[in-house]
Amino acid sequence: DQQxxxxxxSLSVQEGRISILNCDYTNSMFDYFxxxxxxxxxxxxxxxxxxxxxxxxxxxxxxxxxxxSAKHLSLHIVPSQPGDSAVYFCAASEAxxxxxxxFGGGTRLMVKP
Amino acid sequence: DTGVSQDPRHKITKRxxxxxxxxxxxxxxxxxxxxxxxxxxxxxxxxxxQNEAQLEKSRLLSDRFSAERPKGSFSTxxxxxxxxxDSAMYLCASSPxxxxxxxxxxxxxxxxxxxxx
Numbered sequence: 001d002q003q004x005x006x007x008x009x010s011l012s013v014q015e016g017r018i019s020i021l022n023c024d025y026t027n028s029m030f031d032y033f034x035x036x037x038x039x040x041x042x043x044x045x046x047x048x049x050x051x052x053x054x055x056x057x058x059x060x061x062x063x064x065x066x067x068x069s070a071k072h073l074s075l076h077i078v079p080s081q082p083g084d085s086a087v088y089f090c091a092a093s094e095a096x097x098x099x100x101x102x103f104g105g106g107t108r109l110m111v112k113p
Numbered sequence: 114d115t116g117v118s119q120d121p122r123h124k125i126t127k128r129x130x131x132x133x134x135x136x137x138x139x140x141x142x143x144x145x146x147x148x149x150x151x152x153x154x155x156x157x158x159x160x161x162x163q164n165e166a167q168l169e170k171s172r173l174l175s176d177r178f179s180a181e182r183p184k185g186s187f188s189t190x191x192x193x194x195x196x197x198x199d200s201a202m203y204l205c206a207s208s209p210x211x212x213x214x215x216x217x218x219x220x221x222x223x224x225x226x227x228x229x230x
Binding site (some may be wrong): 002006032036041042043044045046049089091098099100101103104105106112 | 115144154155156157161167168208217220224
């Protein structure tokens with residue numbers, strides 16, 4: 001039972017354009033959501049997070065949107081840069097579960113110059 | 114560098130051997146987590162510690178796996194009688210104490226890649 005899903009295994013975007021990565025979840029107890037970026041042979045690097053009391057959080061080029069009714073979140077990267085090419089994971093946690101993270105399967109983003 | 118460190122970065126072993134991995138969290142982070150990541154998948158939770166207390170274990174953590182955090186600082190993950198299915202990247206993460214009821218993100222180490230032949 002996959003509680004967090006990233007249905008697009010890969011995404012290709014032109015440099016300067018917007019990248020939109022999507023994530024769906026099924027567990028309504030999740031109340032905190034995070035996006036991580038991962039390069040090969042490295043651990044995941046935290047990008048941005050959002051709690052369930054908000055519907056948007058912005059940090060520089062990165063914006064995360066949360067739609068609780070649809071159990072859907074998305075990460076927008078504007079403008080996309082070649083250095084953004086990596087695998088992106090969304091993750092979810094619930095306060096009463098020790099904040100352990102449940103990850104999606106990842107989306108490989110390729111930003112073409 | 115004051116990030117999460119893991120040792121070794123790579124480990125190749127034969128089936129049936131025991132292996133032990135070490136994780137050093139960011140200092141003053143009281144929570145430490147272990148995850149396992151197989152090819153093409155996202156990381157899966159294994160266990161976590163708050164200080165020296167192991168508070169949660171996943172059903173993925175069979176009896177052959179044991180984790181410790183003896184003094185609430187570094188942690189070790191041991192796998193006994195390794196099997197080929199144990200081949201994966203083992204990731205460690207730490208997070209600081211909650212402040213004001215806010216959640217804290219987890220900071221990951223580079224991982225230990227285990228290959229069981």
